[in-house]
Amino acid sequence: MIKKAVLPVAGLGTRFLPATKASPKEMLPIIDKPLIQYAVEEAIKAGIEEFLFITGKHKRAIEDHFDKAYELEERLKASGKYDLVEKINSFENYNFVFIRQKEPKGLGDAILCARSFVKDEPFVVILSDDLIDPDYPLLNEMLKIYEDKKAPVIALEEVPLSEVSRYGIVSGKKINGYYVIDNLVEKPKPQDAPSNFAIIGRYILTPQIFKYLEQVKPDKKGEVQLTDALRLLLNETKIYGVVIKGKRYDAGEKLGYLKTIVEFALKDPEISSNFKAFLKEKLSSSIC
Structure with a gap:
């Protein structure tokens, strides 16, 4: 069973400025929980026990959120609000590690920072901007395929052709309800896209990805793209895709x-x- 998850949270959150000037976008609330908590709870439901957050400047609030809050806890107990005490202590049995990404050099570089945490184990990557319906067990579907194939698995969603330039796009052959991927392209123009199946923020990766992340050249923005490393990884192993059947919420824009x-x-x-x-x-x- 896969027990480790990597959550890249070092992004600057410029789409939500000025709200994210000093507060992480991952802490933006959806009702009474921040975005990042939904991601962690999704992973826990899939059996994940250890979490690595790749952070940056002004992200300390994420670390505090998953830490003990003794003063708050005592005040809640004194008020008889034991239900709230239980809610804020719901992550006590899980291991949280925080590593700072020195520069905002893209998703691929953030995942490369996880090498010492992952070691030689497969791991899950979750992008909290992509909020998956809590009632839909997407990660469990992906883990079943990984257990069978022992190869990387990525989540996909069919998007309008006009929107493909916002995503990494794949092509492949559908077999037994999942895709065997044969190509990946980062943010292509509609006329150049190999399909309209977009990569969304859920990945199961193997340690082989790290050597290809080291080989990828930064793009025009100076960012290392995970999609480019996955395309190189195809030379070594198959990559499988799962098309999401439940609801995905794009909470990364207003x-x-x-x-x-x-x-x-x-x-x-x-x-x-x-x-x-x-x-x-x-x-x-x-x-x-």
Whole structure:
């Protein structure tokens, strides 16, 4: 079983400035949990026990979030709020490690920072911007394929052709419900895209990826792209793709983030009823 997950969280979060000037975008809340907590909880459901966060400047809040908060805990106990004590201590049995990426040199460079943590084990990579419906066990699907094939597995989503330039795009052959990938291209123009199947923020990787990350040349922005290293890795091993069947929320940009909040609020048992009534009132008044 795979027990380690790598969460790259060193990005600058420029799409959410000025909110992210001194606070990590991964700590932006969806109702009552930050984005990064949803990612960790998803991994825990899939059996992950050890977490490495690749951080940068102004990311200390992430470390604090998964640490003990003794003063807060005592105040909650004194107020009889033991349910909240349990919520803030729900990660006590898991191991969290933090490594700083010295420069924001792309996803590939961030994952290269995980080499000493991963050692010779396969591992999961989770990008918290891509929030997966908590009721959909995407990682479990991917892990089943890894257990069978013992090769890298990446999550895919079919996107409109007009949007392929936002993603890494793959081509491949569908066999038994998954794809055997034969090519990967980082952010191609629509006319150059090998398909409209986009890589989304869930990967199962093997330690072989590190030697190819070292070989990849930085792009025009000075960033090392994981997609480029995966394309080189195809010379050594097969790579499999799983097309997502559940809902993915793109919380990494403003409109997607707002849509995510609305959808999660509509499913929240504590507030959904009143929130629906509020939305109906606002919609009816705007139509009038």
